[in-house]
Amino acid sequence: MSTRKALGGCLLALAFAVAPAVSAENTGLGKPITEADIKNWDIAILPDGSNLPPGSGTPAQGAALYTQQCLGCHGEDGKGGLGGGPLAGGAPLTNGIETPKTIGNYYPYATTIFDYIRRGMPFQAPRSLTDEQVYALTAYILSLNKLIGANDVIDAKTLPQVKMPNRDNFILPYPDRI
């Protein structure tokens, strides 16, 4: 700091003269940072699997964890009803608006399960699960819904490949707004 002060107004003026190369269209109010700095916050998973972390899990690993972490709200076998919604099953949507939306009958992409568990579950301690644990719980929930086999491994490669039954059943009411 003292060096800069000693150099006086001349260098300062030069600094301001150089700055507009960026600030001609920029206020300079945003602090430049790197994606590496943001990594811990950069948690959104895209449906093609972008941003899924390393790690993997199986339904069996997830079942044990489910009992400790999830059962209290989501009930046995993901049936729901204890405060948390159902995670398994679900009737066909042909019954209209009274059909409860579940992962099995509604979600278009399996990546959403991983994303939401990791960002928000369990309610009382969000972000407390490791990525391995989130993969395991995702695998368990997918197996409860019979969308994967009991011995399938869920990881960054296999999760986006799970075909959700309701994926192609959506229509866009306002396509011109996208």
Next chain:
Amino acid sequence: MSFRKRGQAAPPIEHVAGNGLLHRRALLGRGIAFAGAVTTGAAATAAAADPLKDEKWSLEFGGITPPLQTPSPYEKDVVRTLSNPHGEFRNSHARTPHHLLNGTITPSSMHFSINHCGIPNIDPAKHKLVVHGLVRQPLEFTLEKLSRYPLVTRLHFVECAGNSAPMFSNEPLQVTAQALHGLASNSEWTGVPLSVLLDEAGIDPKAKWLVAEGADGQMLDRSVPVKKAYEDALVAIYQNGERLMPGNGYPMRLLLPGYQGNMNVKFLRRIKAVDQPAYSMFESKTYSQILPGGKTWRFHFLMEVKSFITQPSFGYQLKEPGFYAISGVAYSGTGRIARVMVSADGGKSWGEAALQGPIYPKAFTRFVMPWRWDGQPAVLQSRAWDEAGNAQPLRAEFVAARGQTKEPVKTPLAFPNQHYNSITSWGVDGKGEIKHVYA
């Protein structure tokens, strides 16, 4: 449209629709007034028997002038209603008491609030917003830095996609306008246009979506088209002139005028430019709708043209036949309100309501309609049109397109569906009692 000169005789009042609806300009000081002076005369006679006296508050030194004022204790019932008053591990709703408010601005303390995992207690000095992803240079902003931008101020409503959801019931639920429609509110929002921040970060043309994320315990996130950011999106940092209320996103929130409340991400901490929507839980499940037949809508976004009468409404008791003003709010996520029609006979005949200007796009507009109740049963309805020509759908056509429950909905806290924007009907019986009816 000029005000009538003092002493100039008013032309007789005009009935414009059935069951006592009067011309919209009656009693607005614009040249039409009541012909019937009989009521006024009778009232004057009664008052003479009861001489005015000073009340005690006029005869003493008043109370302390506080730093932060709160409403009169006589207004203690004008509060939001809560779905989760004890903070259980589930979502919480607080509904705006529309039937007890007037004008268009929702006081910040009564703005609706939905929180899916409680309200975070955010230190504004530590809060950061990052803009990154498909940008030339990721940037980090603080509240202090955002406050240094030239801010813009606009009036906009925010409405939860699940507002009015009990109206999907096959039978009308007997609750107030607050319980039915209390998940919509209207504020003056001040903030930085989101496009300014995206331009400063140098958004890549390949970016079609923004994932907006909050700093709450669920890091609630929604996908927003970049298109909307360049239309009218704000990062709002003031609400009605003061910093945002905690339940409305303190210290900063995304404001997407006219789009589903949930997309207006509160406690905003991250915006990532991406080439595809994230399909977050809320857009995959909660805020997409099942249609009759089993198809579903996704990325609905738009809160369509809507209106409802707030006074008189369920819970009011008309004490005597005579003059009343029917009043309510109208709004559209598409733009300005162009017209509101009111009926007092369940839709058999309609009269045009007066709109209280100025009329802002994607904001509440209050309508008023003078009415002389003759003491007979009446059904009060309002129907709005926006400047794009969209009409608020009638209930029969709405139910045919969107469905209704097979069993009656028992609680206003139920959300059988989303995006209800059809008519609300208030049935007045011969005693002046008001019920919620379908007509």
